[in-house]
Amino acid sequence: MTRTVYVNGEYLPEHEARVSIFDRAFLMADGVYEVTSVLGGKLIDFDGHARRLERSLGELEMKSPVTPEQLLEIHRELVRVNEIEDGLVYLQITRGAPGDRDFAFPDPDTTDPTIVLFTQSKPGLADSAASREGIKVISIDDHRWGRRDIKTVQLLYPSMGKMMAKKAGADDAWMVEDGAVTEGTSNNAYIVVGNKIVTRQLSTDILHGITRAAVLRYAREAQMEVEERPFTIAEAQSADEAFVTSASAFVMPVVEIDGVALGDGKPGPRARRLREIYLDESRKAAI
The missing domain is CATH 3.20.10.10 (D-amino Acid Aminotransferase, subunit A, domain 2)
Structure with a gap:
C-alpha cells in the first residue's frame, strides 16, 4: 500500500511528495522535528511533543505553519488513512526555501516554513x-x-x-x-x-x-x-x-x-x- 504523507497543507502519495532543493533543512539542517508513537491506533504523549515542538521553533526564531489543533488533526488523519495500529508519526518543520542559499536567514514573518509528516508502521512496537x-x-x-x-x-x-x-x-x-x-x-x-x-x-x-x-x-x-x-x-x-x-x-x-x-x-x-x-x-x- 502506498503511504499517504503530508506536505505543506496537502495529503499526497509518498512518491508525489516534493520539497525545494533550496529548503534550508537540506542546505543548513535548519529545521526541527518530533516523533510521536502510536499504540492501538492512538497517539502517545502528543501534547508533550507539541509543547516541545513549540519551544524548539521559538529557540530557532521559526514560526509554526499550523496550530496545535491542526497538528493533532493531521496526525490523526495520517494514522487513519495509513491504517497505523502500532508505529510512529514523524513531523518536521523547517525554515523553508526563502530564496537562494545564504547563511543569514530572513525575518520569520516573511518566510513560509516547510512542514512534512509521514507515518511508519511498526507492528509489535511495545513488545520488541x-x-x-x-x-x-x-x-x-x-x-x-x-x-x-x-x-x-x-x-x-x-x-x-x-x-x-x-x-x-x-x-x-x-x-x-x-x-x-x-x-x-x-x-x-x-x-x-x-x-x-x-x-x-x-x-x-x-x-x-x-x-x-x-x-x-x-x-x-x-x-x-x-x-x-x-x-x-x-x-x-x-x-x-x-x-x-x-x-x-x-x-x-x-x-x-x-x-x-x-x-x-x-x-x-x-x-x-x-x-x-x-x-x-x-x-x-x-x-
Missing part, C-alpha cells in the same frame, strides 16, 4: 525482542553542537554513533563529555543504584525528553528515588541496572556497557517495572 533481552551500549566522545535541548534535524553525529555501535557489535552508544555521560544517540540515559534512578539533569547538554519527564514522574509515584546529576561510564558499569528512554523505545533496559555486563546480564526489575507502568499509563492517556 530488545525490550525483553535488553540492549548493549558502547561509549563515544560527544562531538555535537552545544544546543542539544533543541530537537533539530542535525543528526549526523548521532547517526555516526549508531554505526560505531553497530560495528562494535552493540546496539547503541552513550555519548560522554568532560568524563560524564550526556545521553544516548537518540535517547536519555539512566542508571539504577539500589532504589535510586540516576539521570543527567536538564540543561542545554541534553534533549528534554518527553518520555523522560513521564518516566521520572512515574518512578517517584512508585516510591523510587530520583537523582538528577551526571554519572560516569565507570559508575554505570558498577550500577545495578541501566536503561534508556525515548518516544519509540519507551523504557529500554541496558544490559551491557563497553563490554561489561550489568548484574546478571539481564533486564533489571526496576527498568522492567517502569516500562510496564509507562506503557500502561500511556495507553490510558493516548488520544
Whole structure:
C-alpha cells in the first residue's frame, strides 16, 4: 500500500511528495522535528511533543505553519488513512526555501516554513525482542553542537554513533563529555543504584525528553528515588541496572556497557517495572 504523507497543507502519495532543493533543512539542517508513537491506533504523549515542538521553533526564531489543533488533526488523519495500529508519526518543520542559499536567514514573518509528516508502521512496537533481552551500549566522545535541548534535524553525529555501535557489535552508544555521560544517540540515559534512578539533569547538554519527564514522574509515584546529576561510564558499569528512554523505545533496559555486563546480564526489575507502568499509563492517556 502506498503511504499517504503530508506536505505543506496537502495529503499526497509518498512518491508525489516534493520539497525545494533550496529548503534550508537540506542546505543548513535548519529545521526541527518530533516523533510521536502510536499504540492501538492512538497517539502517545502528543501534547508533550507539541509543547516541545513549540519551544524548539521559538529557540530557532521559526514560526509554526499550523496550530496545535491542526497538528493533532493531521496526525490523526495520517494514522487513519495509513491504517497505523502500532508505529510512529514523524513531523518536521523547517525554515523553508526563502530564496537562494545564504547563511543569514530572513525575518520569520516573511518566510513560509516547510512542514512534512509521514507515518511508519511498526507492528509489535511495545513488545520488541530488545525490550525483553535488553540492549548493549558502547561509549563515544560527544562531538555535537552545544544546543542539544533543541530537537533539530542535525543528526549526523548521532547517526555516526549508531554505526560505531553497530560495528562494535552493540546496539547503541552513550555519548560522554568532560568524563560524564550526556545521553544516548537518540535517547536519555539512566542508571539504577539500589532504589535510586540516576539521570543527567536538564540543561542545554541534553534533549528534554518527553518520555523522560513521564518516566521520572512515574518512578517517584512508585516510591523510587530520583537523582538528577551526571554519572560516569565507570559508575554505570558498577550500577545495578541501566536503561534508556525515548518516544519509540519507551523504557529500554541496558544490559551491557563497553563490554561489561550489568548484574546478571539481564533486564533489571526496576527498568522492567517502569516500562510496564509507562506503557500502561500511556495507553490510558493516548488520544
